[in-house]
Amino acid sequence: MASNDYAVIADGLVKRYGERQVVDGVDLAVPAGMIYGVLGPNGAGKTTTLRMTLGIIEPDAGTRTLLGSDHPRDVGDRVGYLPEERGLYPSMKAREAVAFMGALRGLDWQTGRARAAELLEAAGLGHAIDEKIRKLSKGMAQLVQLLGAVVHRPDLLVLDEPFSGLDPVNQERLEALILAERDRGATILFSTHVMQHAQRLCDRLAVIAGGKRRFEGTVDEARALLPQQVHYVPTHVDPQLAAMLPPSARPDGEGWRFALPEEGIEGLLRRLIDAGYGIKGLSIERPGLHDAFVRIVGQTASESKA
Amino acid sequence: MSPLRRQIRQTLTIARRDFTATVFTPIFLIFLFAPAIMGSLSVLGGVSAASVTQGSSDKARLVAMLPAASAKALRSADAQLRPLVRGDAAPPPLALHPSVENAQIVSRAMLDAPGADVNAVLYGTLAEPRVVFSAGNRDDARYLATVSRQAALIERAGADAPTARMEPVRTAAPKRGDRNAASFLAVFGIFFLTLFLSGQVVGTMAEERNNKVIEILAASVPLESVFLGKLLGMYGVALLFVAFWGTVLSQVGALLPGDFGADLAHLRPAIGMVPFALLFAAYFTTAFLLLGSVFLGVGAQAGTMREVQMLSLPITIIQVAMFGLASSAVSHPGTLLATAAEFFPLSSPFAMAGRAASGAQWWPHLAALAWQLLWVAVFITIGARLFRRGVLQSGSAKPAWRRIFARG
Numbered sequence: 001m002a003s004n005d006y007a008v009i010a011d012g013l014v015k016r017y018g019e020r021q022v023v024d025g026v027d028l029a030v031p032a033g034m035i036y037g038v039l040g041p042n043g044a045g046k047t048t049t050l051r052m053t054l055g056i057i058e059p060d061a062g063t064r065t066l067l068g069s070d071h072p073r074d075v076g077d078r079v080g081y082l083p084e085e086r087g088l089y090p091s092m093k094a095r096e097a098v099a100f101m102g103a104l105r106g107l108d109w110q111t112g113r114a115r116a117a118e119l120l121e122a123a124g125l126g127h128a129i130d131e132k133i134r135k136l137s138k139g140m141a142q143l144v145q146l147l148g149a150v151v152h153r154p155d156l157l158v159l160d161e162p163f164s165g166l167d168p169v170n171q172e173r174l175e176a177l178i179l180a181e182r183d184r185g186a187t188i189l190f191s192t193h194v195m196q197h198a199q200r201l202c203d204r205l206a207v208i209a210g211g212k213r214r215f216e217g218t219v220d221e222a223r224a225l226l227p228q229q230v231h232y233v234p235t236h237v238d239p240q241l242a243a244m245l246p247p248s249a250r251p252d253g254e255g256w257r258f259a260l261p262e263e264g265i266e267g268l269l270r271r272l273i274d275a276g277y278g279i280k281g282l283s284i285e286r287p288g289l290h291d292a293f294v295r296i297v298g299q300t301a302s303e304s305k306a
Numbered sequence: 307m308s309p310l311r312r313q314i315r316q317t318l319t320i321a322r323r324d325f326t327a328t329v330f331t332p333i334f335l336i337f338l339f340a341p342a343i344m345g346s347l348s349v350l351g352g353v354s355a356a357s358v359t360q361g362s363s364d365k366a367r368l369v370a371m372l373p374a375a376s377a378k379a380l381r382s383a384d385a386q387l388r389p390l391v392r393g394d395a396a397p398p399p400l401a402l403h404p405s406v407e408n409a410q411i412v413s414r415a416m417l418d419a420p421g422a423d424v425n426a427v428l429y430g431t432l433a434e435p436r437v438v439f440s441a442g443n444r445d446d447a448r449y450l451a452t453v454s455r456q457a458a459l460i461e462r463a464g465a466d467a468p469t470a471r472m473e474p475v476r477t478a479a480p481k482r483g484d485r486n487a488a489s490f491l492a493v494f495g496i497f498f499l500t501l502f503l504s505g506q507v508v509g510t511m512a513e514e515r516n517n518k519v520i521e522i523l524a525a526s527v528p529l530e531s532v533f534l535g536k537l538l539g540m541y542g543v544a545l546l547f548v549a550f551w552g553t554v555l556s557q558v559g560a561l562l563p564g565d566f567g568a569d570l571a572h573l574r575p576a577i578g579m580v581p582f583a584l585l586f587a588a589y590f591t592t593a594f595l596l597l598g599s600v601f602l603g604v605g606a607q608a609g610t611m612r613e614v615q616m617l618s619l620p621i622t623i624i625q626v627a628m629f630g631l632a633s634s635a636v637s638h639p640g641t642l643l644a645t646a647a648e649f650f651p652l653s654s655p656f657a658m659a660g661r662a663a664s665g666a667q668w669w670p671h672l673a674a675l676a677w678q679l680l681w682v683a684v685f686i687t688i689g690a691r692l693f694r695r696g697v698l699q700s701g702s703a704k705p706a707w708r709r710i711f712a713r714g
Contacts, residue, residue: 051525056521057694073528074309085518085521086518087520087522089519090517103319105526106315
């Protein structure tokens with residue numbers, strides 16, 4: 001891919017706060033038109049990475065390119081941003097708040113107000129168009145802020161922990177909105193530590209832990225880091241059964257759970273049947289993104305301790 | 307869109323938000339009418355105090371015990387002299403009594419009589435007048451002595467001495483006193499307005515910090531534009547305040563204290579009245595922007611409203627110090643002190659406004675305005691950088707001034 005095929009390129013970003021190294025050489029390459037997730041545990045450096053990428057703070061080392069420009073401010077009107085710490089003026093009405101954020105990004109007030117009304121209606125907040133922010137629930141205010149981030153129809157939408165604090169209904173609304181923005185042609189870069197959303201939404205993702213990027217690829221590539229899991233339930237159990245199973249096998253309910261052997265499952269099943277254990281239940285499951293994440297982050301924690 | 311145009315647009319967006327957020331609130335009405343509330347309370351206090359003293363001052367009087375032939379001359383002299391002493395110094399009414407024997411004893415008895423409230427008594431004759439007075443009424447005694455002297459002159463003239471007809475003449479060349487008055491008025495006017503209005507700027511960034519809106523602003527707009535926008539928004543509020551009270555006072559001249567309105571009409575600044583008014587407006591603008599940009603930068607480092615409130619004292623001290631410096635400069639034009647006050651950015655608008663009254667040249671004012679605007683830019687840039695480094699880079703990082711003390 002050529003460099004202009006990427007909405008965001010970050011190369012070796014470093015940030016220190018005093019003695020503390022918060023981000024340690026993070027690279028990102030976010031292809032245009034994709035939904036890209038930045039995953040990581042709390043305190044991993046996700047927010048700092050996003051803030052450096054957007055030019056809110058300057059990195060101590062490294063470079064970043066946003067929508068083809070080395071100066072994020074120059075393309076500010078093409079970017080939408082929902083920060084982790086939500087913030088709106090409490091005395092503003094919902095429509096004005098959305099239009100104001102559009103105006104900061106170059107949208108004229110009249111257009112901004114008209115679009116704000118459309119967006120609020122579409123998001124199920126039509127009744128709150130002229131309500132002051134202080135009168136809205138936290139979830140509604142969060143949705144208003146998100147609408148403010150998209151009202152100017154940005155080419156790049158950066159969302160920092162967008163799902164936190166939302167109830168399941170609003171989480172679904174937000175997912176739909178993110179997919180709609182992607183379908184419109186926008187690139188979405190978002191951070192989260194909730195794997196279900198990432199698994200459902202992300203075309204590609206990066207895992208950051210301890211200030212470093214630990215993984216980069218698709219959701220399937222992340223899940224492929226772990227072997228598939230076999231859940232086997234024999235027709236009867238006796239003390240000799242464990243000796244026939246792979247060393248990683250551990251009891252799980254009525255049966256046993258173990259990693260799918262590299263040579264496949266057929267040989268093992270044949271031996272178990274021949275030994276009279278039979279098959280009461282059998283499933284082969286792909287590990288979820290959650291498991292992959294735990295493994296990646298767990299490795300990082302182990303390395304740090306070592 | 308060019309970066310400059312984008313920045314101007316963003317600045318005006320912030321300014322508009324701050325202006326409307328300030329003006330369209332009930333609290334703004336209290337702010338707008340604060341001078342009226344203050345004035346009303348002062349008047350109420352004054353009326354109450356006056357009513358307490360009214361009774362006794364109404365009863366107080368002066369007495370003249372002279373031969374009946376001198377009564378006309380005395381009345382005439384009192385009528386001539388009384389208008390010259392006005393206000394609190396005005397003497398009590400003069401009562402004329404016929405002369406009596408033992409006038410010395412009678413006059414002392416008058417001063418001593420309970421409830422009579424006689425402050426001073428004139429007795430004897432116009433050729434040989436005597437005045438006695440009770441303690442604390444020496445001025446009234448002097449007045450009586452002057453009245454008797456004037457009455458004697460009138461008697462000697464045989465009739466009321468003619469009174470000169472007075473005719474005001476507007477001189478072509480302004481007097482030094484007029485210029486000094488105009489200079490001081492300019493310095494005081496700008497000080498008074500900025501004292502009221504520029505301090506409002508100090509807490510404006512605290513709102514964004516408390517609401518977490520600053521992250522949105524910082525991601526969308528250069529911090530310098532945020533600072534300038536907030537400054538212009540509050541300047542708009544200040545202009546509204548000035549325009550409102552300017553209109554009220556111009557329409558209701560009675561609200562002006564004393565002869566202020568008439569005195570204002572007789573100001574003769576060296577540069578001319580219209581240019582002087584324009585320069586006053588320009589220097590008020592730069593004074594507001596200069597002090598406001600400093601206060602905004604300092605206030606942005608404050609994390610809580612309590613810290614913002616703590617800043618009000620040093621802010622007032624700075625303003626009063628600048629007023630003092632500029633006043634000294636106006637009193638001693640052409641001195642090193644005056645030059646220093648004209649150059650020092652925070653006192654420059656005050657001192658130069660004073661200079662507009664005493665000097666007719668334009669170029670120093672154009673240079674000074676450019677110099678002052680340059681410093682506005684410098685203060686905004688420094689304030690934004692301190693904010694970016696001290697506050698934005700980390701939620702937990704201490705502001706720059708705290709880090710300085712922490713190192714110590």
